Amino acid sequence: MNRIRRLSEGTINRIAAGEVVERPASAVKELVENALDAGAGQIDIIVHGGGRDLIRISDDGCGMNPDDLLVAVERHATSKLKVDDGGREDLQHIDTLGFRGEALPSIGAVARLSITTREAGAETASRLTVEGGRLGTVEPAAGPYGTRIEVRDLFFATPARLKFLKSEGAETQAVSDTVKRLAMAHQHVGFSLTSGERNMLRVGPSQGDFFEARLSRLAAIMGQDFAANALRVEAEREGIRLTGYAGLPTFNRGTAQAQYLFVNGRPVRDKLLTGAVRGAYMDFLARNRHPVVALFLDVDPVNLDVNVHPAKTEVRFKDAGLVRGLIVGALRQALTSAGHRASTTVAETALGALRQEQTYAPSPQGEFGSSRATSPGAGWQDRGRDFVAPSVLEQYGAAQAPVSAAGVERKWGESARVEPAGEEMAPAENLRRPLGVARGQLHETYIVAQTGDGIVIVDQHAAHERLVYERMKNAIAANGLTRQMLLIPEVVELEGDSADRLAARSDELAELGFVLEKFGDGAVVVRETPALLGKLDVAGLVRDMADDLVELDTAVSLKERLEDVCGTIACHGSVRSGRRLSAEEMNALLREMEATPHSGQCNHGRPTYVELKLNDIERLFGRR
Numbered sequence: 001m002n003r004i005r006r007l008s009e010g011t012i013n014r015i016a017a018g019e020v021v022e023r024p025a026s027a028v029k030e031l032v033e034n035a036l037d038a039g040a041g042q043i044d045i046i047v048h049g050g051g052r053d054l055i056r057i058s059d060d061g062c063g064m065n066p067d068d069l070l071v072a073v074e075r076h077a078t079s080k081l082k083v084d085d086g087g088r089e090d091l092q093h094i095d096t097l098g099f100r101g102e103a104l105p106s107i108g109a110v111a112r113l114s115i116t117t118r119e120a121g122a123e124t125a126s127r128l129t130v131e132g133g134r135l136g137t138v139e140p141a142a143g144p145y146g147t148r149i150e151v152r153d154l155f156f157a158t159p160a161r162l163k164f165l166k167s168e169g170a171e172t173q174a175v176s177d178t179v180k181r182l183a184m185a186h187q188h189v190g191f192s193l194t195s196g197e198r199n200m201l202r203v204g205p206s207q208g209d210f211f212e213a214r215l216s217r218l219a220a221i222m223g224q225d226f227a228a229n230a231l232r233v234e235a236e237r238e239g240i241r242l243t244g245y246a247g248l249p250t251f252n253r254g255t256a257q258a259q260y261l262f263v264n265g266r267p268v269r270d271k272l273l274t275g276a277v278r279g280a281y282m283d284f285l286a287r288n289r290h291p292v293v294a295l296f297l298d299v300d301p302v303n304l305d306v307n308v309h310p311a312k313t314e315v316r317f318k319d320a321g322l323v324r325g326l327i328v329g330a331l332r333q334a335l336t337s338a339g340h341r342a343s344t345t346v347a348e349t350a351l352g353a354l355r356q357e358q359t360y361a362p363s364p365q366g367e368f369g370s371s372r373a374t375s376p377g378a379g380w381q382d383r384g385r386d387f388v389a390p391s392v393l394e395q396y397g398a399a400q401a402p403v404s405a406a407g408v409e410r411k412w413g414e415s416a417r418v419e420p421a422g423e424e425m426a427p428a429e430n431l432r433r434p435l436g437v438a439r440g441q442l443h444e445t446y447i448v449a450q451t452g453d454g455i456v457i458v459d460q461h462a463a464h465e466r467l468v469y470e471r472m473k474n475a476i477a478a479n480g481l482t483r484q485m486l487l488i489p490e491v492v493e494l495e496g497d498s499a500d501r502l503a504a505r506s507d508e509l510a511e512l513g514f515v516l517e518k519f520g521d522g523a524v525v526v527r528e529t530p531a532l533l534g535k536l537d538v539a540g541l542v543r544d545m546a547d548d549l550v551e552l553d554t555a556v557s558l559k560e561r562l563e564d565v566c567g568t569i570a571c572h573g574s575v576r577s578g579r580r581l582s583a584e585e586m587n588a589l590l591r592e593m594e595a596t597p598h599s600g601q602c603n604h605g606r607p608t609y610v611e612l613k614l615n616d617i618e619r620l621f622g623r624r
Helices: 009-020 024-037 064-071 105-108 168-184 210-221 223-226 271-278 322-339 345-358 390-400 461-481 498-504 508-511 538-551 555-570 583-593 614-620
Strands: 042-050 052-059 114-119 125-131 140-141 146-152 190-195 199-202 230-237 240-247 259-263 266-268 293-299 381-383 386-388 439-443 446-451 454-459 484-492 515-518 523-530 609-613
Touching: 009 105, 024 042, 024 052, 024 146, 042 614, 052 523, 064 114, 064 125, 064 199, 105 114, 105 125, 114 140, 114 293, 168 190, 168 199, 168 210, 168 259, 168 266, 190 266, 199 210, 210 223, 210 240, 210 293, 223 230, 223 240, 230 322, 240 322, 240 446, 259 271, 271 293, 271 386, 322 386, 439 583, 446 583, 454 461, 454 583, 454 614, 461 583, 498 515, 498 523, 498 538, 508 515, 523 538, 609 614
Parallel strands: 042 190, 259 293
Antiparallel strands: 042 052, 052 146, 114 125, 114 146, 125 140, 190 199, 230 240, 240 293, 259 266, 381 386, 439 446, 446 454, 454 609, 484 523, 515 523
16 A cells, blocks of 8 residues: 555645635635725625624625636636736736635635625626535526625634634734725725624725825724824835835834735735834834834836745745835935924823823822822822832932032922013014924923914923934934944854855945954954944844844844934933023024924934914813
């Protein structure tokens, strides 16, 4: 008896289904992509039980005739690949979302699949069922033009996969995320998603020109806050076009889940693109904060490989460096065009905090206590998610408290008074400036300015720190980084092909002041390092950079260390909290902020100023 035998067709289909259909969201993705490729203008999705019990997708696309319907459920049968002059299928010019011909047979192998379809001009629709890989017959049916697909009891034929699914809520959320990503990329198609009795998404085809329609669709899915704080991104280089919207640095998140990246209308999760976004925002956000972006790349299919993974969520670029440079350059240009602008959510957060303070009530001892049930005890103060003990706060405050020039202890309340600044009545043109005219200084830390329709409160230290940092960046860009030569060049041994990756990027690293070259197999020799970094662990930094190149395709560690040093220098060289400023100094700071890009946030992505409109202030006092 032979040891090697051929697997049955049913077993082959179930194994293949494990790659294509990992969970209900995977099935929804494949079926919605089929609807888009069919030219649908409206796609309606209904799920029950997180997609395990039922997935129903209806579209008004081109539909299929009975013969095509019967072939469509066979493995590797597709209408989407062109045939070249030699009669071979062309995998170089893929301009559709699907092309592998695996979705329908894979789903039919692990579920109860029903397809009802009717092409334009046909008198009746046709219906075909596939249950656990067993094919039924094509029958006449009633139905509108287009296609309706029902998937029931997903994974009933593969119980091992079924038991590894997550909760109904988690699977429903995954389906919702999948549909929303596809809806973002196809703004001229209407989408609806219903889970049980709950309407999770309903958007009609977006109207207007390309960018208006895209922003309207993004606002419907990502929220109006994103639309109000998004910067338009548009760039093209060597046939690669990048469009989309990027959030202001002060409009950020704690995770990268709000980064939506698309290539030729296909949602992807690509480390090259993620690394490029991180590199573009590196100057503006702390390492644990992430920007909110929706970016769309259009690439000639010849320069793109989408046949990397059955799920088609990964791609490979012919010129990865060109793509990364395009993304970083376009994002930085958009951020620069924003000038000193900060996100509107900064003011909303401030107003929310003020309204919350109004709900506090004095305790019998005369102290104000928080109404939050999560507060660990009286006197503790909330710093984000961390609670700080009163004794620590007292020590911190004592260490940071400024001392007057005469060495005399300040009187109670002196630091809280408002120092008059500027003329009693500022000229109208000065009030029309974006940051207005300085009217005073609070606690020798915050500048209060009056605008034509509100007030602006500026953190003088954070604002000046950003200004100094931008000056340093411009000086380095103009004159280059100073390098120091190592007395004894350091040889660093690496694993695998890490040495080759570093050597291939030696020119880029040299621009950052780090000179290295290949030294035999699996090693590099470092000859010069950036003078800014002083004494450092060369071997540790080299290994970190090698890891960055593998994960993000850029030397993030070196750039972050350089920026940390520049940020520290800027911090020590800027106006400190507690310094009393004259009216001229305050107004000069405001004017320089208006003229300096990125001055709306400090080096860690926090806002440098808060703007409150007069209408908002009046609502605080119940005048509106």
